[in-house]
Amino acid sequence: xxxxxxxxxxxxxxxxxxxxxxxxxxxxxxxxxxxxxxxxxxxxxxxxxxxxxxxxxxxxxxxxxxxxxxxxxxxxxxxxxxxxxxxxxxxxxxxxxxxxxxxxxxxxxxxxxxxxxxxxxxxxxxxxxxxxxxxxxxxxxxxxxxxxxxxxxxxxxxxxxxxxxxxxxxxxxxxxxxxxxxxxxxxxxxxxxxxxxxxxxxxxxxxxxxxxxxxxxxxxxxxxxxxxxxxxxxxxxxxxxxxxxxxxxxxxxxxxxxxxxxxxxxxxxxxxxxxxxxxxxxxxxxxxxxxxxxxxxxxxxxxxxxxxxxxxxxxxxxxxxxxxxxxxxxxxxxxxxxxxxxxxxxxxxxxxxxxxxxxxxxxxxxxxxxxxxxxxxxxxxxxx
Amino acid sequence: xxxxxxxxxxxxxxxxxxxxxxxxxxxxxxxxxxxxxxxxxxxxxxxxxxxxxxxxxxxxxxxxxxxxxxxxxxxxxxxxxxxxxxxxxxxxxxxxxxxxxxxxxxxxxxxxxxxxxxxxxxxxxxxxxxxxxxxxxxxxxxxxxxxxxxxxxxxxxxxxxxxxxxxxxxxxxxxxxxxxxxxxxxxxxxxxxxxxxxxxxxxxxxxxxxxxxxxxxxxxxxxxxxxxxxxxxxxxxxxxxxxxxxxxxxxxxxx
Numbered sequence: 079x080x081x082x083x084x085x086x087x088x089x090x091x092x093x094x095x096x097x098x099x100x101x102x103x104x105x106x107x108x109x110x111x112x113x114x115x116x117x118x119x120x121x122x123x124x125x126x127x128x129x130x131x132x133x134x135x136x137x138x139x140x141x142x143x144x145x146x147x148x149x150x151x152x153x154x155x156x157x158x159x160x161x162x163x164x165x166x167x168x169x170x171x172x173x174x175x176x177x178x179x180x181x182x183x184x185x186x187x188x189x190x191x192x193x194x195x196x197x198x199x200x201x202x203x204x205x206x207x208x209x210x211x212x213x214x215x216x217x218x219x220x221x222x223x224x225x226x227x228x229x230x231x232x233x234x235x236x237x238x239x240x241x242x243x244x245x246x247x248x249x250x251x252x253x254x255x256x257x258x259x260x261x262x263x264x265x266x267x268x269x270x271x272x273x274x275x276x277x278x279x280x281x282x283x284x285x286x287x288x289x290x291x292x293x294x295x296x297x298x299x300x301x302x303x304x305x306x307x308x309x310x311x312x313x314x315x316x317x318x319x320x321x322x323x324x325x326x327x328x329x330x331x332x333x334x335x336x337x338x339x340x341x342x343x344x345x346x347x348x349x350x351x352x353x354x355x356x357x358x359x360x361x362x363x364x365x366x367x368x369x370x371x372x373x374x375x376x377x378x379x380x381x382x383x384x385x386x387x388x389x390x391x392x393x394x395x396x397x398x399x400x401x402x403x404x405x406x407x408x409x410x411x412x413x414x415x416x417x418x419x420x421x422x423x424x425x426x427x428x429x430x431x432x433x434x435x436x437x438x439x440x441x442x443x444x445x446x447x448x449x450x451x452x453x454x455x456x457x458x459x460x461x462x
Numbered sequence: 463x464x465x466x467x468x469x470x471x472x473x474x475x476x477x478x479x480x481x482x483x484x485x486x487x488x489x490x491x492x493x494x495x496x497x498x499x500x501x502x503x504x505x506x507x508x509x510x511x512x513x514x515x516x517x518x519x520x521x522x523x524x525x526x527x528x529x530x531x532x533x534x535x536x537x538x539x540x541x542x543x544x545x546x547x548x549x550x551x552x553x554x555x556x557x558x559x560x561x562x563x564x565x566x567x568x569x570x571x572x573x574x575x576x577x578x579x580x581x582x583x584x585x586x587x588x589x590x591x592x593x594x595x596x597x598x599x600x601x602x603x604x605x606x607x608x609x610x611x612x613x614x615x616x617x618x619x620x621x622x623x624x625x626x627x628x629x630x631x632x633x634x635x636x637x638x639x640x641x642x643x644x645x646x647x648x649x650x651x652x653x654x655x656x657x658x659x660x661x662x663x664x665x666x667x668x669x670x671x672x673x674x675x676x677x678x679x680x681x682x683x684x685x686x687x688x689x690x691x692x693x694x695x696x697x698x699x700x701x702x703x704x705x706x707x708x709x710x711x712x713x714x715x716x717x
Contacts, residue, residue: 305566309559318541319551320571
């Protein structure tokens with residue numbers, strides 16, 4: 079009987095650099111508000127500490143949005159200019175329900191368990207469910223479009239669809255509900271979820287959201303379904319001839335990406351306590367595209383880096399260059415694409431073999447030198 | 463046309479006509495593949511052999527004619543449905559998934575859970591190199607190894623029929639021998655329809671042949687008859703094709 083190849087289950091693998099890095103990231107992010115608190119002496123919910131928590135909350139949310147876009151473009155090979163529709167869809171679904179439905183429901187239908195008021199918890203669960211349903215619906219809408227169209231034509235149609243939704247949301251006929259051009263402001267939130275009153279709680283909720291999303295998405299792309307989606311990206315005809323329907327797997331990619339984008343949108347509307355038409359516009363999709371390209375497509379970690387860089391750049395470039403900051407950012411983006419064509423993480427992964435080899439060569443150079451010196455000092459060179 | 467065993471054909475391609483865009487590629491192609499046999503499709507470059515295979519699997523569906531597989535008409539069905547009926551297709555261009563590892567390429571072909579585990583011994587016996595390269599991404603494999611992986615992938619699920627397009631294309635002579643051995647072993651359990659330019663290889667493997675010329679079936683029959691018919695070979699397959707008999711004669715005269 080032929081010897082079986084070593085499977086992943088057969089050998090207990092040591093922790094990978096990626097896993098260690100992820101744990102270090104969580105630890106650093108969890109400790110950061112407290113470290114800032116110690117360094118600056120300001121309270122956890124005020125001053126510099128509060129400001130940086132805000133910056134990081136936006137980063138955590140945008141990182142999930144960028145990862146969801148990476149699932150589409152990096153793993154599925156699907157260039158969609160309408161991904162913001164899911165992000166904005168989640169934001170508006172949350173905002174509309176929390177502003178127009180939840181306050182009355184809470185007043186009129188208190189749900190008690192003994193002395194505990196569970197009304198808000200039930201409301202949030204219902205809203206979460208609606209956000210998920212809206213995200214799935216938007217994902218399916220784009221998936222249906224992709225059944226017959228591919229490449230540039232598909233990209234253009236997604237742009238058109240997203241723009242149509244943008245125009246609908248902005249329409250003055252819906253002003254009473256959506257706030258039209260100005261957006262939906264004054265979303266009512268429970269005190270513990272209010273980022274102004276309880277920023278640290280929102281900070282940890284969004285950090286958990288990023289970590290859980292990363293783990294789930296990583297598991298998804300490494301699952302058999304995820305591998306089929308990657309194979310689909312390479313060649314759909316090959317998938318057909320081994321018995322897979324590419325449309326099914328493209329639809330799965332759209333729905334999963336849309337769910338994560340919708341949830342990111344929901345958290346973004348919590349963070350801003352509002353939902354604005356910009357969230358649904360092509361500009362938001364392009365932002366996700368830029369984050370994904372900067373970090374590295376098809377890497378998952380790359381978009382997290384991309385979101386971090388984008389957030390930092392937005393903050394500092396605005397302070398340094400004022401309204402001209404996008405111009406400087408554009409130049410920086412061109413440089414990144416020119417010198418890191420696969421993004422930061424993508425290029426690192428490609429080059430790390432060469433770097434390791436170069437490092438070894440450097441070490442060998444020093445080792446050889448010391449070996450050559452050894453006989454002079456009367457010592458034997460180490461045996462091979 | 464020569465003898466056929468009625469009712470024993472696993473695949474019957476009956477006067478199909480296939481268009482690619484506005485081009486009429488197959489005008490009248492008929493092929494019969496008896497159960498348990500190796501049938502080879504021969505013909506010059508551009509004759510329509512690959513299009514015939516693609517028409518069978520449903521990638522370029524025929525506009526006219528019938529394709530009957532295992533008693534069922536399959537023309538017009540979607541490619542993935544046809545594949546799931548039990549037809550494996552190994553295209554000519556080493557169509558593996560380069561971003562996936564050897565393991566992932568093989569696992570991807572599972573139709574039922576555990577297909578690969580059941581077949582792994584057989585696959586690694588046929589292609590021992592793949593066991594060594596199990597974890598490597600497809601783009602790290604040589605051309606020959608990619609070809610082996612493409613064939614191995616078609617072996618993972620339980621296929622009744624294998625369509626193999628030019629398995630020897632671009633392979634070193636030693637690998638051609640290995641591929642021939644693999645196909646011979648496969649034919650013990652699976653019916654095979656082969657497209658092959660290497661006439662020596664085709665004549666050693668196949669029991670039956672079909673010659674396609676300019677999108678039409680022009681001749682079919684038993685391989686042992688074709689080997690004797692040098693004129694027919696030269697007429698349809700080109701003057702440069704040498705039969706085994708001619709090679710043996712050349713070898714004798716050299717000695």
